[in-house]
Amino acid sequence: MSIIVGTWVAAFLTLCIFSFLYKDNPFYKFAEHLYVGSSAAYMLVYFYFFNIKPMLIDKFITSAGTVRWILIIPAFFGIIMILRIIPQISWISRWAIAFTMGIGSGIGIVAGIHGYILPQIKATFLPLVIPGNVVESINNIILIIGVITTFLFFYFSKEHKGLFKVPVRIGMTFIMISFGASFGYTVMARLSLLIGRIHFLLHDWLHLI
Amino acid sequence: MFKKLATIDRRYIYVIIAICIIIPLLTKIVLEIKVSPPVQSAYDSMEKLPTSSSVLFSIDYEPSAEPELQPMLLAILRHAFKKDLKVIVMCHWPLGFPLGQSALVQVAKEYNKEYGKDYVNIGYRPGTEAIMIGIGREIRDFFASDYAGVLLDSLPMMRAIHNYRDIGLLIGLEAGATGDFWVRLAGAQFGQKIVLGGTAVTTPDWYPYLQAGQIDGLIGGLKGAAEYEKLVESSGRGIVGMTAQSVAHIAIIVFILLGNIGYFAIRRK
Amino acid sequence: MKRAVPLTITFITGFLIIIGFFIPHDPIGGLQSTFLQWYAIIVGFTMVLGLMTLAKVHTRKILRREAGFGYSTVLIGAMITTLSVGFYSGVKYGIFETGTPFMWYYNNIFVPLSATMFSLLAFFITSAAYRAFRARNIDAALLLIAGALVMIGRVPVGDIIWSKFPDVAEWIMNIPQMAAKRGILIGIALGMIATSLRIILGIERTYLR
Numbered sequence: 001m002s003i004i005v006g007t008w009v010a011a012f013l014t015l016c017i018f019s020f021l022y023k024d025n026p027f028y029k030f031a032e033h034l035y036v037g038s039s040a041a042y043m044l045v046y047f048y049f050f051n052i053k054p055m056l057i058d059k060f061i062t063s064a065g066t067v068r069w070i071l072i073i074p075a076f077f078g079i080i081m082i083l084r085i086i087p088q089i090s091w092i093s094r095w096a097i098a099f100t101m102g103i104g105s106g107i108g109i110v111a112g113i114h115g116y117i118l119p120q121i122k123a124t125f126l127p128l129v130i131p132g133n134v135v136e137s138i139n140n141i142i143l144i145i146g147v148i149t150t151f152l153f154f155y156f157s158k159e160h161k162g163l164f165k166v167p168v169r170i171g172m173t174f175i176m177i178s179f180g181a182s183f184g185y186t187v188m189a190r191l192s193l194l195i196g197r198i199h200f201l202l203h204d205w206l207h208l209i
Numbered sequence: 210m211f212k213k214l215a216t217i218d219r220r221y222i223y224v225i226i227a228i229c230i231i232i233p234l235l236t237k238i239v240l241e242i243k244v245s246p247p248v249q250s251a252y253d254s255m256e257k258l259p260t261s262s263s264v265l266f267s268i269d270y271e272p273s274a275e276p277e278l279q280p281m282l283l284a285i286l287r288h289a290f291k292k293d294l295k296v297i298v299m300c301h302w303p304l305g306f307p308l309g310q311s312a313l314v315q316v317a318k319e320y321n322k323e324y325g326k327d328y329v330n331i332g333y334r335p336g337t338e339a340i341m342i343g344i345g346r347e348i349r350d351f352f353a354s355d356y357a358g359v360l361l362d363s364l365p366m367m368r369a370i371h372n373y374r375d376i377g378l379l380i381g382l383e384a385g386a387t388g389d390f391w392v393r394l395a396g397a398q399f400g401q402k403i404v405l406g407g408t409a410v411t412t413p414d415w416y417p418y419l420q421a422g423q424i425d426g427l428i429g430g431l432k433g434a435a436e437y438e439k440l441v442e443s444s445g446r447g448i449v450g451m452t453a454q455s456v457a458h459i460a461i462i463v464f465i466l467l468g469n470i471g472y473f474a475i476r477r478k
Numbered sequence: 479m480k481r482a483v484p485l486t487i488t489f490i491t492g493f494l495i496i497i498g499f500f501i502p503h504d505p506i507g508g509l510q511s512t513f514l515q516w517y518a519i520i521v522g523f524t525m526v527l528g529l530m531t532l533a534k535v536h537t538r539k540i541l542r543r544e545a546g547f548g549y550s551t552v553l554i555g556a557m558i559t560t561l562s563v564g565f566y567s568g569v570k571y572g573i574f575e576t577g578t579p580f581m582w583y584y585n586n587i588f589v590p591l592s593a594t595m596f597s598l599l600a601f602f603i604t605s606a607a608y609r610a611f612r613a614r615n616i617d618a619a620l621l622l623i624a625g626a627l628v629m630i631g632r633v634p635v636g637d638i639i640w641s642k643f644p645d646v647a648e649w650i651m652n653i654p655q656m657a658a659k660r661g662i663l664i665g666i667a668l669g670m671i672a673t674s675l676r677i678i679l680g681i682e683r684t685y686l687r
Contacts, residue, residue, distance in 0.1 A: 006586035013587065017594035021223050021601055033549040035591040037556030039304060040532050042588065043525040045564030045580075046303040049573050050333045051522035054354055055515070062353075074516035078523035085530055091480050094686050096520055098484030099491055101685050103517045105674035106495025107338045107394070112671040114499075115393025120660055123421030139653050143420075146657025147664075154665040171661070176617045178658030180624025181650050182413045185430070187603055187629055189277060189409035191230070191457045192431035194600035195450040196276020197593055198230050209234055219605045226604050240634035243644050272592035304592075307574060307584045314576050332574070335525070336518030343514050346502070350511055351518060357572050398499060416656040417663060432632050455635035457600075462626050464608040469622075472612045 011205040014197055146174040211478075215471025222464065229460045233453040239444075240452050247419055248436040251404045251426025254378060255285070260293045262377030263370055267391065268300040268309035270384035274408045275308060278382050280446040281406045281434035282312045285380055288441045290320035294377070295366045296328040299352070301337045301387050310356070325364040332356030337387055341394040347371055373399040378425075383407045388415060392423050406433065485680045492678035533557065559583075624650055 016031035060071050077096040084093035124147050126140040149171030152164075160168045202208045244252075258264070266286070270278045289296050298313050300306040310330055322328055331352040334340050343351045348371060354360050361367040369375060379401050381391045388405045392415075395401040402425055405415055409430030418424045428437055431454060435447030491513055498510030536550040544550075560583065567573050567580035574581070613619040630636040631647025676682035 002582060006582055010586045010590040013590045014594045017591065017598065020598060022220070029546075029549050030552055031591055032595075033553040034556045034587070035595060036532070037553035038560045038583075038588050038591070040529045041557040041560035041564070042304055042584075044529050044561060045568070045573070046306075046333060047335075047522050047525045048565075049568055050303070051335055051519060054358065055334070055351075055519050055522075058358070059353065070512075074519040077516065077520045081520060081523045082527055082530070084527060085534070094480070094484040095487060096523075097685055098487040100517060100520055101677055102488035102491030102493075103339065103495055103513060105488070105677040106492040107342070108670050108674035109492075109678075110398070110496055110499050111338070111390065111393035112667040112674070115397035116667040117664060117671075119397065119421050119423055120417055120664055123417075124660065139649075142653050143657045146654055147661045150658045150661025151664055154662070171658075172617060173620060174654050174658040174661070176620040177624040177650065177654040178413070178662075180621035180626075181628045181655040182410075183607075183621065184625040184628030184632065185409040185413050187458070187461055187607065187625075188430050188432065188454070188632060190597070190600040190603045191454055191461075192277045192409065192450065193273070193593065193597035194226075195230055195234070195431065195453050195457075196446070197590075197597045198227070198453075199234060199276075199446060199450065200590070202231070202234055209237060217608070222605050222608060223601045226601055240638070242634055243637050245644065245648060272589040273596040275589065275593050276597070304588070307581055310574055311576055311581075311585075334518055335522040336514070339514035339517045339521075343511060343518075346507065346511050350515060356574050413651065413655060414659055414663070416651055417660040420652065420656055420660075451634050455633040458629045458633050459635060461604050461607055462629060464604060465611045465622065465626065468608045468611060469613055 007205050011201060014201060145170065150174050150178075211471050211474030213471070214467050215475060217464075217467070225460060226457060229457045230453040233456050234449070236452070237449075238452050239448060240455060242435050242439045242448060242451060244436045244439060245433075247427035247429070248433050248440070249426075250419075251406070251428050252288070252437065252440045254402065254404050254425040255288050255292065255294075258292065258294060258377045261295060263295040263297060263366075263375060264289050265376045265379045266296065266298045266309065267379065267381045267383075267387070268298060268305045269302050269387040270308070270382060270408070271302050271304040272308065274384035276446070276450075277408045277431045277434065278384065278406065279308055279312060280431065280450075281428055281437060282309070282382055283316060283445055284434060284437040284441050284443060284447065285406070285428075286312060286316040287319070287443050288437075290316060290322055290327070291441070293327075296322075297367075297370070297376070298328070298330045300333040301340070302384070303333050303335075305384075306333045306356075325359075326366055329361075329364050329367055330356045331361070338390050338394060341390055342398070345373055345395070345399040373401040376401065379403045381405045383411055385411065392418050396423050404428070481683075481686060484686055485683070489678055489680060492674070529557075624655075 013031050013034070016027040019025055020028040056071055056075055060068055077099055080092045081096035084090045124144060126144060128137065128141055128144070130137045130140070149167045152167050153171035153175060158164055199209070255264070266282070268282070286296065296313070298309045300309055313328060313330055317324070317328055332355060334351050340351050349361055352361060355364065373395060379391065379395060381388050381403060383405060384407070388407055388411060391403055391405070396403050404426040405418070405424050406428035407415060407430070409432070412427065412429030412433070415424065415427055419427050428434065431447055431450050434445070435451045438445050438447045494506070494510060494513060498506050501507065533554065536553050539550040540547045540554065563579050563583050564573065567578040571578045611622055613622050627643070628647045628650055630639070631643040636643035636647070673682060677685070
């Protein structure tokens with residue numbers, strides 16, 4: 001019974017959202033607010049069961065000595081983060097924000113250099129001529145030109161004119177192809193989502209397929 | 210006439226797109242799927258793993274990407290259980306956790322797998338990048354217990370798993386930039402072998418990783434899911450949806466053509 | 479106090495995270511791990527901050543009987559229901575077991591709302607492509623052709639029309655598209671590193687506002 005009721009509820013809400021295609025209306029607005037409220041509260045449920053409980057409460061109970069009492073520090077930082085909501089003392093939340101910024105920046109530097117720039121530059125050092133393999137040689141040349149010219153396109157310290165205009169123009173060509181491909185993939189993604197919802201209506205709700 | 214071609218009302222377009230999806234689904238016609246090299250590489254990476262190796266699945270998507278990534282997750286889970294691999298599921302996107310859990314329960318049942326011995330769900334923790342680096346040292350620093358609060362050491366298959374060295378392959382199913390962090394942190398800093406499965410929106414951004422060998426395979430969107438379903442011989446929503454996807458793509462190309470014909474005809478006048 | 483403390487916190491945490499990658503042994507590695515655990519806990523608190531702000535805005539709207547306060551009531555009602563169902567299920571059954579009221583709510587209310595909301599984009603992207611995708615110049619034509627080739631090459635019907643369509647799409651993705659993405663992403667990574675460095679060194683301070 002709960003499965004049937006659930007499917008009907010889900011189908012009703014699906015149609016409420018689809019009704020926006022005709023025009024904005026109370027059914028859509030109802031569903032939209034239901035969505036925002038539910039998802040925000042979901043986060044809080046997760047916050048307790050997957051953060052506070054295992055990482056603070058359970059750990060505090062099961063640990064001993066320094067490990068136990070040192071947990072007061074992240075708990076304190078967490079609480080002062082929430083104090084941001086009170087304007088008079090919101091400045092203290094900067095301590096918690098500063099902590100997260102420091103960690104995020106440290107990770108950003110290492111991940112950027114070691115995780116992206118070095119391996120990606122290394123992978124661009126390809127042989128321009130591969131004896132006996134014309135196709136791969138041409139592909140490698142296109143690839144190297146593409147990476148360099150696209151990168152140059154975003155070099156804004158120099159005006160795009162004179163001799164510099166040629167590589168930047170080539171870079172623009174690569175960027176357009178890349179955006180076109182991304183557009184094609186985005187269309188594919190959005191249609192897949194729609195297929196998923198229509199499949200739900202036809203299969204789970206109406207049992208037509 | 211040409212002006213009409215360039216100014217079709219948006220509601221007609223909506224109706225046509227809906228029809229292009231509904232009718233192929235109703236006809237149940239299934240088209241032949243061709244497997245692309247990135248998906249084949251992903252499959253091969255799993256296939257090469259010795260029996261009893263551990264595979265870490267990261268559920269980094271929410272219901273908004275469910276139609277694309279859930280069929281992918283089901284197909285890869287089937288592959289893992291068929292090969293008797295040990296499955297660990299975790300999550301970086303809180304709202305996606307129940308999707309991972311329900312897929313795991315469903316597929317484990319199909320293959321008679323036992324919780325704690327063959328598969329484990331360690332759940333969600335906030336702090337994406339921190340978790341990824343932390344697992345490099347000791348998974349228990351962040352996940353002392355599984356999703357239900359059971360200590361990891363009391364789950365038989367987890368006793369030998371401490372960090373990336375004990376994980377044969379990481380499967381990141383991604384709807385956003387979390388996949389980049391997996392590659393840049395788990396892959397680059399700890400040498401973890403990674404296969405990424407993404408929504409079609411995110412997939413193009415990961416081709417540089419694939420070419421550079423930073424990931425071992427790439428599965429993109431519902432089409433990628435359909436290809437993986439074909440490889441594991443288990444037809445699901447991926448394969449079923451491909452006919453509708455094909456018809457809708459053709460419809461969009463026709464719309465773009467019509468718009469351009471109208472545009473050039475008006476401009477010539 | 480209001481500036482010096484957060485700047486010091488950011489410098490120490492950022493520096494320690496970077497050092498931790500080069501010296502993973504204790505005490506540096508241990509300290510890095512402890513900081514990362516604290517980071518995870520503190521980041522979790524930001525979820526509460528978001529929820530409190532949302533609840534505050536909509537409660538005010540209800541109390542003042544502002545236009546559309548009925549929808550705010552739906553939002554607050556959805557929050558309270560989700561929290562109640564979540565904590566009730568969590569305490570009674572163990573929250574994420576299949577078959578609990580929380581999972582019922584998730585599958586039949588949250589999933590259809592969220593998935594359908596995003597599936598609407600399929601309609602909008604089609605309409606936008608039809609309206610705005612004009613081959614006005616060479617760049618626009620390149621974008622259009624690349625998009626169309628990827629769209630056709632990535633679905634089974636493309637293979638039926640011409641068996642080489644999938645290969646053409648794969649080539650676009652692997653060579654020109656990939657080259658441009660790499661060029662763009664190297665630029666982004668450099669920007670990220672520079673900003674991170676500025677934050678750690680205290681030059682970039684906008685987050686302290």
